[in-house]
Amino acid sequence: EYNRLVAAADRMMESGDYDMARERYMQALDVMPVEQYPREKLNEINDLILANELNVQKTYNSIIEEADKLFALNDYSAARIRYQNALKYKPGEAYPTQKIEEIETLSSDLKKKSDQYNKLIVEADNAFTGREYQVAKTKYSAASALFPEEEHPRVRLEEINVIIRSANTNAMQAYDKTIADADKFFSSGAYGQALANYRSANAMMPDEAYPPEMIAKIMKILNDNAFRKLVTSSKSIQNNEEEKLSFEPLAVSDRKSSILVIRARGMGIRDFKVFVSYGKGGSKNGGFIMPVPGGDEMKEYLFELGNQYSWFAEDNNWISLTPQGGSIEITLVEIAKSVTE
Numbered sequence: 446e447y448n449r450l451v452a453a454a455d456r457m458m459e460s461g462d463y464d465m466a467r468e469r470y471m472q473a474l475d476v477m478p479v480e481q482y483p484r485e486k487l488n489e490i491n492d493l494i495l496a497n498e499l500n501v502q503k504t505y506n507s508i509i510e511e512a513d514k515l516f517a518l519n520d521y522s523a524a525r526i527r528y529q530n531a532l533k534y535k536p537g538e539a540y541p542t543q544k545i546e547e548i549e550t551l552s553s554d555l556k557k558k559s560d561q562y563n564k565l566i567v568e569a570d571n572a573f574t575g576r577e578y579q580v581a582k583t584k585y586s587a588a589s590a591l592f593p594e595e596e597h598p599r600v601r602l603e604e605i606n607v608i609i610r611s612a613n614t615n616a617m618q619a620y621d622k623t624i625a626d627a628d629k630f631f632s633s634g635a636y637g638q639a640l641a642n643y644r645s646a647n648a649m650m651p652d653e654a655y656p657p658e659m660i661a662k663i664m665k666i667l668n669d670n671a672f673r674k675l676v677t678s679s680k681s682i683q684n685n686e687e688e689k690l691s692f693e694p695l696a697v698s699d700r701k702s703s704i705l706v707i708r709a710r711g712m713g714i715r716d717f718k719v720f721v722s723y724g725k726g727g728s729k730n731g732g733f734i735m736p737v738p739g740g741d742e743m744k745e746y747l748f749e750l751g752n753q754y755s756w757f758a759e760d761n762n763w764i765s766l767t768p769q770g771g772s773i774e775i776t777l778v779e780i781a782k783s784v785t786e
């Protein structure tokens with residue numbers, strides 16, 4: 446029995462089945478406890494198993510170290526393969542299993558980020574091509590925040606900053622010139638031309654306080670120096686209806702320097718015109734066309750009456766407003782002095 450057990454154990458030993466070999470050697474010792482051979486073989490098996498475990502641990506540690514480096518570099522696909530290889534050496538080990546689960550979560554998040562990044566880049570590129578630089582800048586900035594290492598959004602942001610700085614310089618130069626022209630007209634008392642330039646400057650730089658201040662100043666000067674105040678409260682004029690405003694004729698000495706001031710707003714969304722006429726008695730002697738933009742913005746309109754011969758040559762005593770294409774609301778109509786002494 447002893448010989449049979451030892452022979453079986455030796456065969457298992459040669460085939461590398463150390464656990465079964467150990468069992469047979471121990472059974473042989475039970476049959477003949479004084480024999481040394483089974484004891485020597487059991488010690489040899491223990492040494493072999495220990496050496497194998499050390500080799501497995503060494504290989505496992507090496508694979509884990511490599512996987513961790515790849516993980517730190519965000520190379521999740523390669524890291525996943527290494528962690529899976531580590532599990533072949535130590536099945537069920539918690540650390541590689543945990544890292545694989547973490548990679549699955551990160552990969553899912555990365556795909557979402559990548560999809561969002563690609564969407565932002567497409568929208569930003571389209572805005573850039575369409576010269577919508579502020580929109581493009583916002584989207585490139587958002588894309589760069591998702592993937593700071595990407596070069597494309599950074600390069601485009603630099604290009605946009607150069608374009609915007611250049612545009613701002615040109616816009617500021619145009620603004621400064623318009624303000625300078627407006628100030629010259631204002632100083633000479635040409636309030637109609639001054640008002641037009643201050644309005645243009647205000648459209649260029651809506652955040653600047655100076656143009657609105659000067660517009661208000663012009664209107665106050667005109668109001669304080671009005672020869673005739675024809676309308677001082679809100680009045681509506683319907684489409685194709687004529688509103689005639691009568692007044693005492695101006696002195697001949699005042700006619701050359703007179704300007705017609707109208708504050709009005711359109712009562713619709715479309716642009717239309719208002720025919721402004723003046724005359725004496727039943728006769729029309731002249732007039733202007735007042736373009737009214739769509740929307741409900743209240744706006745001042747100035748007309749240089751003194752530039753028309755039929756104004757200062759006749760004792761005109763009425764002014765009429767006839768909208769065509771829309772209705773208007775007027776809050777002010779006056780004849781004021783246009784040039785300072």
